[in-house]
Amino acid sequence: MPAVQETVEQVRLIDVDQYKYGFVTDIESEKAPKGLSEDTIRFISAKKSEPEWMLAWRLEAYKRWLTMREPTWARVSYPKIDYQDLYYYSAPKRNALASLDEVDPEILRTYEKLGIPLKEQEILAGVRKQGEPSKLDDDEMTVGEARGRVAVDAVFDSVSVATTFKEELKKAGVIFMPMSEAVREHPDLVKKYLGSVVPTSDNFFATLNSAVFSDGSFVYVPPGVRCPMELSTYFRINEANTGQFERTLIIADKGAYVSYLEGCTAPMRDENQLHAAVVELVALDDAEIKYSTVQNWYPGDANGKGGIFNFVTKRGDCRGARSKISWTQVETGSAITWKYPSCILRGDNSRGEFYSIAISNGHQQVDSGTKMIHLGKNTVSRIISKGIAAGKSNNTYRGLVSAHRKATGARNFTNCDSLLIGNKCGAHTVPYIEAKNSSATFEHEATTSKISEDMLFYCQSRGMSAEEATALVVNGFVKDVLQQLPMEFAVEAQKLISISLEGSVG
Amino acid sequence: MNADVRTMKTPAEQALSAAFAATRDTLPGKGAVAALRADAFATFETRGLPHRRVEEWKYTDLRALMRDLYPLAAPPDAAAKARAKDAGKLLAGIDCRRLVFADGAFVPEQSDLTPEQGLSIASLAEALAKGDAATAAQLGKTFPTDDVAVALNAALMGDGAVIRIAAGAEIKRPIHLVFAAGADKPSSSFIRSLIVVEKGAKATIIEDHESGAAQVNAALELVVGDEAQVDYFKLTQARALHVASLLATIGAKAQFRSFAFTRDSSVVRNQNFIRFTGEHAHGGIRGVSLLRGKEHVDTTLLIEHAAVHCESREQFRAVLDDESHSVFQGKIVVAPHAQKTDAKMMTRALLLSDEAEADNKPELEIFADDVVCGHGATAGALDPGLKFYLMSRGITDKEAEALLIQAFIGETVEEIAHEGIRAALMDAAVAWLGARK
Numbered sequence: 001m002p003a004v005q006e007t008v009e010q011v012r013l014i015d016v017d018q019y020k021y022g023f024v025t026d027i028e029s030e031k032a033p034k035g036l037s038e039d040t041i042r043f044i045s046a047k048k049s050e051p052e053w054m055l056a057w058r059l060e061a062y063k064r065w066l067t068m069r070e071p072t073w074a075r076v077s078y079p080k081i082d083y084q085d086l087y088y089y090s091a092p093k094r095n096a097l098a099s100l101d102e103v104d105p106e107i108l109r110t111y112e113k114l115g116i117p118l119k120e121q122e123i124l125a126g127v128r129k130q131g132e133p134s135k136l137d138d139d140e141m142t143v144g145e146a147r148g149r150v151a152v153d154a155v156f157d158s159v160s161v162a163t164t165f166k167e168e169l170k171k172a173g174v175i176f177m178p179m180s181e182a183v184r185e186h187p188d189l190v191k192k193y194l195g196s197v198v199p200t201s202d203n204f205f206a207t208l209n210s211a212v213f214s215d216g217s218f219v220y221v222p223p224g225v226r227c228p229m230e231l232s233t234y235f236r237i238n239e240a241n242t243g244q245f246e247r248t249l250i251i252a253d254k255g256a257y258v259s260y261l262e263g264c265t266a267p268m269r270d271e272n273q274l275h276a277a278v279v280e281l282v283a284l285d286d287a288e289i290k291y292s293t294v295q296n297w298y299p300g301d302a303n304g305k306g307g308i309f310n311f312v313t314k315r316g317d318c319r320g321a322r323s324k325i326s327w328t329q330v331e332t333g334s335a336i337t338w339k340y341p342s343c344i345l346r347g348d349n350s351r352g353e354f355y356s357i358a359i360s361n362g363h364q365q366v367d368s369g370t371k372m373i374h375l376g377k378n379t380v381s382r383i384i385s386k387g388i389a390a391g392k393s394n395n396t397y398r399g400l401v402s403a404h405r406k407a408t409g410a411r412n413f414t415n416c417d418s419l420l421i422g423n424k425c426g427a428h429t430v431p432y433i434e435a436k437n438s439s440a441t442f443e444h445e446a447t448t449s450k451i452s453e454d455m456l457f458y459c460q461s462r463g464m465s466a467e468e469a470t471a472l473v474v475n476g477f478v479k480d481v482l483q484q485l486p487m488e489f490a491v492e493a494q495k496l497i498s499i500s501l502e503g504s505v506g
Numbered sequence: 507m508n509a510d511v512r513t514m515k516t517p518a519e520q521a522l523s524a525a526f527a528a529t530r531d532t533l534p535g536k537g538a539v540a541a542l543r544a545d546a547f548a549t550f551e552t553r554g555l556p557h558r559r560v561e562e563w564k565y566t567d568l569r570a571l572m573r574d575l576y577p578l579a580a581p582p583d584a585a586a587k588a589r590a591k592d593a594g595k596l597l598a599g600i601d602c603r604r605l606v607f608a609d610g611a612f613v614p615e616q617s618d619l620t621p622e623q624g625l626s627i628a629s630l631a632e633a634l635a636k637g638d639a640a641t642a643a644q645l646g647k648t649f650p651t652d653d654v655a656v657a658l659n660a661a662l663m664g665d666g667a668v669i670r671i672a673a674g675a676e677i678k679r680p681i682h683l684v685f686a687a688g689a690d691k692p693s694s695s696f697i698r699s700l701i702v703v704e705k706g707a708k709a710t711i712i713e714d715h716e717s718g719a720a721q722v723n724a725a726l727e728l729v730v731g732d733e734a735q736v737d738y739f740k741l742t743q744a745r746a747l748h749v750a751s752l753l754a755t756i757g758a759k760a761q762f763r764s765f766a767f768t769r770d771s772s773v774v775r776n777q778n779f780i781r782f783t784g785e786h787a788h789g790g791i792r793g794v795s796l797l798r799g800k801e802h803v804d805t806t807l808l809i810e811h812a813a814v815h816c817e818s819r820e821q822f823r824a825v826l827d828d829e830s831h832s833v834f835q836g837k838i839v840v841a842p843h844a845q846k847t848d849a850k851m852m853t854r855a856l857l858l859s860d861e862a863e864a865d866n867k868p869e870l871e872i873f874a875d876d877v878v879c880g881h882g883a884t885a886g887a888l889d890p891g892l893k894f895y896l897m898s899r900g901i902t903d904k905e906a907e908a909l910l911i912q913a914f915i916g917e918t919v920e921e922i923a924h925e926g927i928r929a930a931l932m933d934a935a936v937a938w939l940g941a942r943k
Contacts, residue, residue, distance in 0.1 A: 073561060405860065420875035423842050433866040435885035438857035444868070444883040 019333075022268030022298055025110040025238050029157065032089035034241075038062065041211055044089045044158075048180040048214075051187060061200040061210035068204045074367040075396045075428060076336050078272070078309060086274060088212045090157040090239040107161050111154055111234065114265060150261070151176055153233040157242055158214035165229065172228050174258075175220040179247050182218035189220055193251055197280035197317040197344070205276040205338075206313040209245045213278065216246035221256035221287075232261035235277075237297075237308065243274040250280070252287035254320065259290040265333070266298040270306045272335060273298075277312045285320030285347065290328070293341075297333035304363025304392075307335025314341035315371075318350035318379075326353035327370065335364060340398065342371035345379035345410075352381040360393035360425070369399035369430075374410035374440065381411070387418035389425040396428040403440035410440040519554055521575035526661055529578065533664065535634035535642065542646045546660035549652055556654050565833040565865045566775050566804040568655070572747055576721045578662070579609035579693035586688025587613050593686030593716040596741060596934055600926040602680045602712065608688035609720060610695030611665045624675025624707065630698055631665040641668055644700055648727035649753035649779045656751045656779075659725040663698035666724075669711075673704040673731070680710035680737075680924065687718030692746065694721035702729045703736050705757070710737040710924060717744040724750040732757035732784055737923060738764040740793075741931075744771045751777045758784025758813070765922055766793030767931050768803050769938050777806040782816040782844075789818040794915045794931075796938045797830035797862070804833035809851075811844040811877075820851040823918050825911055826862035827942065837869040838879060845874050851881040856888065856914050858907075908939045 032043045041062055045055040070081075092104055151165035153176065160178030169176045175186060183190050200210040217233045237244045252258050266273065275297065281289050291314075300307025310333075316325035327341040343352025354370040366389075372381035381401065389395035395418060403410040418427035431444050459469035515523070526547050533543065555572060556563035582590065590608035605627065606616040612629035619627060633641040646660055667683055685697060703709055713726060722744060730736045734757065742748060748771060756762045766776050780789065795803040809818055824832035834853045855864030868881040888910050896906035915935055922928040 408860075418870075418872070420872060423845075423873065423875050425875075426871065426873045428872065429868075429870040429881070431866075431868060431883065433883050433885060434863065435855065435857060435865075436863045438860050438862065438887040440857075441886040442884060444866070445880070 019268060019298060021114060021265035021296065023113070024267040025106055027104065027106050027238070028093040029090050029239055030093050031087045031239065031242070034087055035084040036086070036088055036212065040088050044212060044214060047089065047091070048183070050180070050183055053187075053191070054183050057195070057200070058211050061207050064201055065204070065207040065211055068207055070204050074338050074398070075394065075430075076338060076365040076367050078336055078365075081274060081309070083208075085241070087239065087242040088245070089214060090242045091159040092156055092161065104161075107154075107156055110156075110236065110238075114234065114236070150230045150232050153178060153217045153231075155215050155233060155235045155246055157237060157239050157244065160215040168228070173222040173225055174227050175218065176231055177218055179213070179216045179218045179249065182249075186218070186220070189251065190218070190249070193280070193282055194249055195280075197282060197315050198278050198313050203313060205311040206278050209247060209276050209278045209313070213245045213247035216248040216277070217250075217260075218248075219250040219258060219260065221252045221258045223254040223256060225256050227256070227258040230259050230261055232263065235262070235264040237266035237273055237275065240269055241271065241273070243276065245275075246277045248277070248279040250289055250291070251282045252284065252289045252323075254284045255286040257288045260292070262291070262293045263296070265296050266308055268298050268301070268306060272307055272309050274309050275311070275334075277314075279312070279314040279341075281316035281325055283316065283318050283320060283323035283325050283350075286322045287320060288324040288326075289316060290326045291316070291341070292328040293330070295329065295331045295333050295337070299333050299362060299364050300335040302362055304335070307364075308333065310334035310337045310339060312339045314339065315344065316342065316352070317344045318347050318352060318376075320350070321347040321376075322349045323347050324351040324353075326355070328355045329357070329368075331356065331358040331366060331368060337364075337366045337368050339368045340371055342373065343381060344373045344375065345381060345407075346375045348376040349378045350376055351379070354381075354383045354385070356385045357388075358386070358395055358397075359388045359390075360395045361391045362393060363391070364393040366394070367396040367398055369397045371400040372402070372412055373400070374403040374407040374412070376407060378409040379407060379411075383412070383414040383416065385416035387416070387427055388421070389418065389427045390421035392424045394426040394428065396430060398430040400432040400434070401442055401444070402432075402434035403437045403442070405436050407437050408439045410437060412440075412442045414444040516555065516569055518569075518572045518575050522550065522658065525575060525578055529662070533662070534631045536637065537642070539634055539642050539645060543661045546646075546657040549657040550654055550661060553654050562653070562806065562835070565835070566802065568749075568775075571773055571802070576692040576694040576746070578664075579611070579689055579695045579720065581611055582608035582613065582688040585690070587616065589690070590684075590686035590688045591616055594682060594684035594714045597682060597712065597714070597927065597930050600680065600930060602682035604682045604684060605667060607665065607667075607683065607685045607697065609693055610685065610697045610722070612667070622677065624672035625677055626670045628668040629665055630663070630668050630700065633668045638668075641700060644702065644727065644729070645698070648729055648755055649781055651753070651779055653751065653777070653779075655723060655749045655775070655777070656725055656753070659696050659698055659723045659751065662696040662723075663725070664696055666697045666699035667701070668699070669701045671703045671707040671709050674706045675704075676707065677709040680712055680927070682712045682714060685713070685715045685717060685722070685724065687716065687720045689720065692719055692721070694723070697722065697724040699724075699726045701726065703731055703734045705731040706733045707731065708735040710739075712739040712741065712927070714739075714741045715744060715748065715750070717746065717748055719745050721746045722748045722750070724748075726750075726752050728752065728754040730754065730756045730760045730762050733759045735761045736763070738762070739927060740764070740766040740776060742766070742768040742771055742774055742776065744774055747773045749775045749777075752779065754778070754780045756780065756782045756784070756787045756789055756816075758787060760784065760787045762787070763790040763921075763923065764792065765931075766795075766805065767934070768793070769796040769934065771801060771803060773802045775804040775806065777808075779808045781810040782813050782818065785813045785815045787813070787816045789816070790821075790921060791818065792821045792918050792921055793823070794918055794935070795822075795824045795832055796935060797824065797832055798827040798942070799830060800828070801830045802833075803830075805835070806833070807836040809836070809838045809849065811838070811840045811847040811849060814844055815846045816844070817848040818850075820849075821918050821921070822853045823915050824855045824864060825858065825915065826855060826864055827858045829859070829861040831863045831865075833865045834883075835867040835869070836881070837871060838881070839871045840874050840877050840879060842873040845876045847874065847877040847879065849877070849879045853883045854914070855885040856911065857885060858887070904942075908936075908942070911939055912936065
C-alpha cells in the first residue's frame with residue numbers, strides 16, 4: 001500500500017527546507033586553534049581547569065584514537081571528514097556563570113527563540129514558546145499549566161551557558177550540573193562512573209569524544225530519591241566549522257528515578273558539522289532512568305548540502321537488579337544519523353526499552369536502532385521502532401538483541417515498521433538476533449498484518465472503511481510510542497502524532 | 507573496524523593460491539572461461555577468505571574455520587567410484603533420474619542417461635573441454651557477485667552438471683544429482699553446475715551432497731525461464747567444510763520452490779542468490795536445519811526483487827541441540843521499480859540446549875513505496891505448556907519433545923509438493939530425533 005495523503009502532508013511539514021531553527025546567533029566566541037593535536041586537548045582541559053587525572057584520561061584516549069579507523073559498516077555514505085579542519089572548542093566570550101542574569105542576553109534570546117527560556121521566573125509564569133507560534137499547538141492545553149517545571153542545562157557550542165533550578169535540585173540531593181563543573185566538584189563520582197559504560201576504546205567516535213569532549217550534563221540522583229522535576233539539556237551548535245562533542249553521564253543510585261530530556265538544533269550552514277556525543281547511563285538496583293531525545297539538528301538543504309553529521313554513542317547500563325532504562329527518540333534532523341542507544345541488561349530482572357520514530361527527508365541518511373544485551377536472568381527488553389523515509393533519503397533500522405549464556409529467561413519483543421513516501425527513498429531493516437540461551441524468548445516482527453483482526457473488525461462493524469480502521473489502530477499505536485515522551489517534549493512530537501503509518505512495510 | 511587491511515595470508519589462503527597456480531593450465535576451458543577464472547581468482551587475491559569483519563560472513567568466519575585446504579581431488583578411481591555408489595540413499599525409495607558425481611567428477615557409468623525428450627545432460631568438464639559455446643556464454647553470468655566463495659568456485663571449478671530443459675518440456679522424474687565423497691583420504695573439490703530451464707518447462711532437481719570428510723565448494727547456476735516451474739532441493743550431509751552457492755534468476759510468471767535440508771554436518775554454509783527478473787513470478791524458499799554436537803550451519807539468502815508484482819516466501823527453521831550454532835541471514839532487496847512486490851520472510855530457531863547459539867539476521871532493503879514486505883524471527887525453547895499437556899496424557903518426556911519438534915519442522919516440510927520427497931525428508935528428521943540422547 002502506498003502512504004496515505006495525510007501522512008505525506010505531515011512529513012512535508014517537517015521537510016528539510018522547512019527547518020525553523022537555522023538562524024545564526026551573532027556572538028563573539030573564543031575558539032581553540034583549528035585541528036586536533038595533544039595541544040588542542042591540553043587547551044580544552046586547561047580552559048575547563050581540569051585536574052591532572054582528567055587530562056591524562058583524555059590524552060590516553062587520544063593516543064588510542066590515532067590507532068583507530070572510522071567504521072564503515074553503517075549504511076551511510078559521506079565525504080571523508082578532515083579531522084584537522086575542525087574547531088574542537090568554541091565558547092561564547094562573555095560567559096559569566098555566576099548567575100543567569102549575567103548570561104549574554106544574546107544567548108538568552110537565542111534560547112527563547114528556540115522555545116527554551118532559561119529564566120526560572122519565566123518558566124514558572126509559563127512564558128514559553130514565545131518565538132514559535134505553531135498551528136499545531138492550538139488544540140493543546142494552556143502551555144504553562146500542562147507542563148511541569150523543567151531544569152535546563154543549556155549547552156552552547158562547547159560550553160554550558162546556564163543551568164536552571166540548581167538550588168532546588170540540590171535540596172533534593174540531586175546533582176545536576178555541567179560535566180566540566182562535575183569534574184571539579186565531584187571527582188570521585190566522575191572517576192567512578194565516567195567511561196564505565198562506554199569505555200574510551202569503545203569505538204572510533206566515542207574515543208574521539210573521550211579525548212576532546214567539552215560540556216554535557218552530569219546527573220547524580222541519590223538512593224531512594226525521585227527527581228522532583230524533569231531534567232533537560234538543550235544543545236545548540238552555533239559557530240561554523242565547529243564540532244560538538246558533549247558528554248553526558250547520568251547515574252541513578254539505588255531506587256532512584258530520573259527523567260531526562262535532550263533537544264538539539266543548529267544553524268543552516270553549507271558545510272557539514274560533526275557532532276560526536278557520548279551518553280552514559282548507570283542504573284543501580286531498582287533505579288529507573290528515562291531518557292528522551294528530540295533530535296532536530298540541521299538536516300542540510302534540499303540538495304543535500306550541509307547538515308550535521310550526528311555520530312553518537314549512547315548506552316545505558318542496568319547495573320543493578322530490577323533496574324530499568326528506557327530510551328525514547330524522535331529523530332527528524334541531521335544529514336547523517338549514526339546512533340544506537342543501547343541497554344546492557346546486567347542486573348537480574350532488569351528491563352530495557354527503546355522507542356523510536358525516525359523520519360528522514362531530502363538527502364538525509366539515518367542508520368539508527370538499538371542494542372539490547374541480555375546478561376542477567378529474567379531480563380526483559382522491548383523495541384518499538386518506526387521509520388519513515390521520504391524524498392531521497394535512506395532510513396535504516398539496525399538493532400541487535402542478544403542473550404548470553406547465563407541470561408536465563410530473557411525476553412525480547414521487537415517491532416519495527418517502516419514507511420516509504422515516494423520511490424526515490426529507501427527503507428531498510430537490519431536486525432541481529434543472537435540467542436545463546438534456550439530459555440531466552442526472542443520475537444522480532446516487522447509486518448503490517450500484525451494489527452489485531454479483532455480491532456479492525458470492531459471498527460469496521462461500526463461503519464468504518466478498512467482503511468480508516470487501519471489508520472485508527474495504527475495511529476493509536478504510534479501515539480503509544482509518543483506518549484513515552486514526557487509532556488515537556490510533547491509539543492515538538494505533537495507534529496508527528498498525526499502521521500499515519502499506513503502502508504508501512506517491514 | 508575496516509575490512510581493507512590485509513595482514514598475512516593464512517595457510518589456507520596460501521594453499522588456494524598455490525592450487526590455482528598449479529592447476530590453472532590444466533583446468534577445463536579456454537578463452538572466456540580462462541578469463542573468468544583469472545578474474546575470479548584476482549577477486550580472491552585482493553579480498554582473501556571472508557572473515558567476521560565482512561558483514562555477509564559475520565557469523566561464519568571462513569578464515570578461521572578453514573584452517574587449510576585439502577589437496578584437490580584426483581579423478582576418482584574404481585574404488586572411489588564404488589564408494590560413491592551407495593550415496594544418496596535418503597531418496598532411495600523415489601523414482602529419480604540419478605546422476606552420480608564422485609569427488610566432484612561425473613561418473614557416467616553410475617548415472618541414468620536414458621534419453622528423454624527435451625532434456626540434455628552433460629558434464630561441465632566435458633562441455634568446457636569441448637569448448638561448448640552455450641555453456642561458456644552462460645557461465646558466471648546468471649547472478650554476478652563478488653562473493654569470495656563464489657569467486658573461488660569460479661577460479662577452481664572442475665566438474666559438475668550441465669543440464670538444459672527445452673521450452674515446454676515436462677520432466678516427470680526428479681533429477682537427482684548425487685555428489686558423493688569417493689576418495690578415502692581428505693580431498694577438496696570445486697563443483698560448478700549449470701541448469702537452464704527454458705520457457706514453460708517443468709522439472710524437479712535435487713542437489714544431494716554426501717561429501718563425507720571432503721571439503722566442498724559447490725555452486726549452481728540456475729536459470730528459471732518465463733512460465734517455467736522448478737522444484738529445487740538441496741540436501742546436505744557433510745563432515746568437513748561445505749560451502750554451497752545457488753545463483754538463480756526467476757523469469758516472468760515462473761514458479762520456483764526450493765527446500766534446503768541439512769543434518770549431520772560439521773560446517774555448512776548455504777548461500778542463495780536469487781533474483782526475480784520477470785513480472786508475476788512466485789518463489790517459495792524454504793529450509794530446515796538440524797544441528798547437534800558442535801555443528802555449524804549457516805543459511806544466507808539474498809533475494810532481489812527486480813520486477814513488479816512478484817511474490818516470495820522465505821521460511822526457515824533450525825533445531826539446535828548441544829553446542830551447535832545456527833546462522834540465518836536473509837536479505838530481501840526490493841528495487842525502486844519493483845512495485846507491488848509481496849515478500850515475507852520468517853525464520854525460527856528452536857534451542858534445545860543452553861549451550862546452543864542461534865543467530866538470526868533477517869534484513870530488508872526496500873526502495874519501492876508500494877510493496878508489502880515483512881519479516882519475522884523468533885528464537886526460543888520448546889513451549890513447556892505444550893509439553894506438559896502431552897505428558898499429562900501419558901506420553902514420555904522424550905516422546906513429547908520429539909512430537910513437538912516434529913511439528914515445528916513439519917510446518918515447513920509440509921510445503922513440499924512432491925509427496926515422496928516430503929515423506930523421505932520427514933523420515934530423515936524423525937530418524938535424527940530418534941538418535942537424540
